[in-house]
Amino acid sequence: MKISQWITFGIVVASIWGLGFLFESNLNPYVVRVIVNCGIAMILAMSLNLVNGCAGQFSLGHAGFMGVGAYLSATITTLLPMAYPELSFLREPLGIGIAVVLGGIGAGVAGYLVGLPSLRLRGDYLAIVTLGFGEIIRIIFLNIDAVGGPRGMPGIPRESTFFWVYFWALNTFVILYRLIKSSYGRAILSIRENEIAAESMGIDIAHYKVVAFVISSFFAGIAGALFAHYQGFIDPATFNFNRSVDVVIMVVLGGMGSLSGALLGGIIVSLLPEILRVLEQYRMVVFPLILIVLMLVRPMGLLGHREIWDFLPKFKRKKEVKANG
Amino acid sequence: MANLAFEASGLSISFGGLKAVSGFNLKIPKEGLCGLIGPNGAGKTTVFNLMTGVYRPDSGEMNLGGKSLVGFAPHEIAKAGIARTFQNIRLFGDLSVLENVLLSYHIKKPYGYWDSILRTKRFDSKELELREKALSLLELMGLANRKEDRAKNLSYGNQRRLEIARALALEPQLLLLDEPAAGLNSKEKVDLMHTVSEIRNRFKVAVLLIEHDMKLVMGICERITVLDHGEIIAEGTPKEIQENPKVIEAYLGVA
């Protein structure tokens, strides 16, 4: 990376910190909560987009990986220090940061274990298997008393501030964007476009499906860990099929394959219940309807495969200059 | 054999009791331009699929430059050096023309994951290099001015050309073209003939093509194998094939 890019990155991070400070001091805590959850949703949507949108594989178990990240990181920061007081540093921001990353890695490993056998399967079968695995993960947590079983795990240090969540959202965006706009990204996209042609052009599609799955699960785990350390409490019911469907709606709404679409989808799905407060009871009736209508009327979602900057004229001209230069 | 690009012997495959191809033999000399013809349903594309690992032969041997390819998966065969185009065009529709070609360079692993994420110097220089290579291929195929277009939006003829460019980007030793002239008009076919010859000469690649257009096949192929009902019924130079009574019978039936 060039120095100028590092500087830009630094400025953006500083702005996030600034915004966080502003929001947390001045806004109603409920509003801050919505905004933070929105950030977590964005990470979930961007990560699922890699599998569903870019690789063209249909995963319905994203919540399971979120759960792995949540439980693993929470175990490290909450249960370990309880059992071993010497490890109380794990409740400090640095320790939590490490736990969040470990949560992501754990989720990535889970993604590998689930993905390896499943990704040979065709579309609808894959959907069912990932649904099944998502449920199995949830049931496993339900049955481990050490992490609280059905009662859940309280007392998680609540250190996920606006800054940390959006800092991670920024990282997720940059990493996924750069990955997609690289040779690896092309390999993954080719799977979606035409598996047989991709194979004939030398792409080991089984391998890259798993790669997409693992990376996606990693970030889902990060999101889960951040979520756990924001809520202060987690239970297996939080990471159920409904949550997986929520993320699917975000990705489909924004446009499968579009990173900025995933961001948009995450924002809309997070804010919609707030804007339509009156629909609270009917939320899970309206959301599926949105999904159905979307599939009938605009299956490519808001942005389709494109990114939002593809539509801005200034950027378009810049791109043309670059392309012809 | 040092002067053979590719050799197959005794390749056979059956589908549910039906012998689709049996006892297929082929010798393609280095930089040779060969043709595979036969009536519809003769098994030509099946042969391609066997050669590219899409199907695994029930029996027989095949090797590329001496290295056996039996049991290889399609992506391994591509890495070994065989590239192909498809009878029913299989482009990466939503990707740009340039991206379709760029994908093929992935088999040589230009850089690693960290390079991509951190946008290292290696990434930048390699991407530039690949883009230049891809662009020159596109120029050769007359597609350079459409490089940012979505592949699915290209005209039929251009889509066929793109498939060839994409296959060439793999820098193969053997190029398989499955009915490259299908759907082209006579001018486009003549252009194709020139293009295929030029490709063979410039890239030093052996070419095997399946075609129905006899003028094209007889025009550029040095050796032709004729398939009917999964079996070879003739093999030789264009002149020999044209005069072979069995070939005439297979295509036209007994008078």
Added chain:
Amino acid sequence: MEAFVQILINGLSQGSVYALVALGYTMVYGVLQFINFAHSDIFMLGAFAAIFAVPALQSLGVTSPWILFILTTLASMLACIFVSLTVERIAYRPLRKAPRLNVLITAIGVSLFLQNIVQVKAGADPRFFPRVIETQSLLGGEGLVITNIQVMVLAVSAILMFLLNFIVHHTKLGTAMRAVSFDIEIANLMGIPTDAVISFTFIIGSALAGAASILYGLAYPKIEPLLGTLIGLKAFVAAVFGGIGSIMGATVGGLVLGLAEAITVYLGASTYRDAIAFGILILILLVKPAGLFGTVRREKV
């Protein structure tokens, strides 16, 4: 010996219910090549329809348990057919040519919609299926318990499956269904009214689900809006295990699953009963995704 017969009766009667629901999945997959996620919720609707139908029928003066049973079953089947046809018309038919993924997402949407609308309108609390027919032990004795309900389940299922087999193999409709399963484009070109055939497939599938819901409700009276999820998953596993698209497969799959569960309970591991379905699913998808009687559809390269 006694245990063997007990397992057989328990397994087969439970398995018959799974098989009836599995048939719906498999037939729709056969003609449309997609998994109708919403099928399990049609089943749930059938049970709820019965819950409302019984008091209504009783207030109309129907008292005989057998007549009540038959009319309730018909009511349930009709409700299922109605909802199923509506869904097919509105949500699935427009997507006939769309990528399979889109239809799958739509089906998930329909499934969630049905679950939640019932939850909102009827409340999430479980209700109790009307005791139309009292459970009676037929064969007493030490260990062996066979109830009249179980016998009924077996009998009714057998009749329905026999009817289905007759329709599929000995009527024009059945031949048309099989043709559409094989290749819808060609069937269309051959003059088969594919839309009508597909509608009929949905009708038959949901009728079977409706009947299954009554049989299920008589044996397990606790009914809730999320009922479809577990039963649906098990029936789906049964269909996949037998080979999705294959009617024989769905039947065999359902019965095998029922027996597997019965054996698990007998061995004392009843907490794992529900997990057996997951286990079978993952096993079959890893070993032979096409299922016992399924065929792999080759894509032309």
